[in-house]
Amino acid sequence: MPNPLDVVILAAGKGTRMRSRIPKVLHPLTGLPLLEHVLRTAASLSPASLVVVVGHGADAVRAAFRDRGLVFVDQGEPLGTGHALLSAREAVAAPRLLVLPGDVPLVPQEALAALIDFHERGGLMLSFLSMELSDPGRYGRVVREDGRVVRIVEAKDASPEELAIREVNSGIWCLENTPELWGALMGLSARNAQGEYYLTDLVAVFAQEGRVDALLWPASDDLLGVNDRVDLARAEAMLRERILHRLMREGVTVVNPAAVYISPDVEVGQDAVIYPGTHLLGRTVVGEGCEIGPGAYLIDSQVEAGARVWFSVLEGAYVGKEAKIGPFAHLRPGAHIGARARVGNFVEVKNATLGEGVKAGHLAYIGDAEVGAHANIGAGAITCNYDGVRKHRTEIGPGAFIGSNAALVAPVRIGEGAYVGAGSVITEDVPPYALALERGEQRIKPEWAKKRGER
Secondary structure: OOOOEEEEEEEOOOOHHHOOOOOHHHOEEOOEEHHHHHHHHHHOOOOOEEEEEEEOEHHHHHHHOOOOOOEEEEOOOOOOHHHHHHOOHHHOOOOEEEEEEOOOOOOOHHHHHHHHHHHHHHOOOEEEEEEEOOOOOOOOEEEEEOOEEEEEEOHHHOOHHHHOOOEEEEEEEEEEOOHHHHHHHHOOOOOOOOOOOOHHHHHHHHHOOOOEEEEEOOOHHHHOOOOOHHHHHHHHHHHHHHHHHHHHHOOOEEOOHHHEEEOOOOEEOOOOEEOOOEEEEOOOEEOOOOEEOOOOEEEOOEEOOOOEEOOOEEEOOEEOOOOEEOOOOEEOOOOEEOOOOEEEEOOEEEOOEEOOOOEEEEOOEEEOEEEOOOOEEOOOOEEEOEOOOOEOOEEEOOOOEEOOOOEEEOOEEEOOOOEEOOOOEEOOOEOOOOEEOOOOOOOOOOOOOOOHHHO
C-alpha cells in the first residue's frame, strides 16, 4: 500500500537576515544546500510525494533540484506560513501531511518518525515538535493551560509573560489532510505584527476541540533553524561534529576535529588518518590506512588504501594504492594515478593516466596524456596538449625517461624505454629505447664577460 503521508517543505522565504542574493535554502551546509539536508531526511520516510513550496528565487531552487521527482508549488506573494501551506493544497492527496521548514537541516529521521507516531496514537488533527531553549529569541512560544497546548504566539506578538516561556515551536507539523484543515487555513487572519497568515494560528482553532498536542523533543539542537549566517555557521559546526564522531567511532583517526571539514557523503576506511586543514567534499572516498593532510582539499575523488595526500588539491581524481601525492600537487578532473606512483610538488595532472610506479617529482604539467608504468617525468617537463583550438593526446611508454624541461608537443608518442634529453622540444614520435635530443648548438666565447665594458 502507498504511504499515507505527503511531505510539504516550506522553502519560499526570502531569508532577509542572510543578507544575500542567494535563496536561503541554497546556502551550503557541509558542501550541500540547506534544502538538500531537509529533502534527504524527508525522503527517508518514503512519503507518497515530496512537495516543495517555493517563492523567492524559485527558478534557482527548481534548477538546483531538477530531476529529483519533486513537486514544486509557487507560493507567489509571500503571505506567511499558513498561506504557503494553502498554496500546496492541489499538490497533496495523502490522508496525512508532514510540514517541514526548508531551513531546519539537522532534524533526524527519528524525530519525524516519533512525531508521526505521537500524532497517530493521540488521534490528533494537528501536532508539532517543540523544544525548550534557554534563550528562545524569535521562536514562537508554546502556551499551555493545565498542561494542554492552547496556542502558539509569535515572538513579535507576545506579551512579556509569554516571552518568558521557554518551550517553542520548531515549525515541524503533522496534520490531517481534511476539508476541515483547508477551511481553517482559509479562515486565518493576518491581523498581527507581520501582516501574515500564520500556520501557528491553527493551534488555537483546533485546541478548542482537544485535537492538538506538542511532542517536546529533548535534543533542541536537532530542531534549530537557520535564519542568518551565524546560525549557518553554528549548524555547520554541529553537523561536522556529528560526521567526524561517526567516522572516529568507525575506526578513523582525526588528529584535530576542529580543523577538519567533511561532507556527509564522504566515505573513509578504517585506520585512515586525517590531519588538520583537510577538506573532504562531495562524494570523496578514502581507503583504509590512508594519510590525508595536512592541508589537503579533495572533492569527488577516490584515494585507494595506503595512499598519502598532503598539501594538495584533488578534483574528480583517482589515486591508486600506496601512491604519494604532494606537497602542492594539483590533480584535476580525469587524473588517474596508478598504484605506488609519485606526484610531487608543483605537479599538475589533468585528464591523464599515470601508470603504476610513475614518478613525476616536481614542476611538471601532464595533461591529456597516457603515461606507462615506471616512466619518469623530469622537473619542468610538460605535455603541450592544446594548439589553441583543440586538445591532443600524448603517449609515454612504460619505463620511458623524460628529461628536465622537455616539451612534448602533442599529438606525439614516446616509445617504451625511450629517453628524451633535457631541454628538448619533441614534435615527432620517438621509437622504443631511442634517445631523442633537440637542442641548439652551445657556443662559448672566452673572456666575453671581461670585455663587455670595452664596447
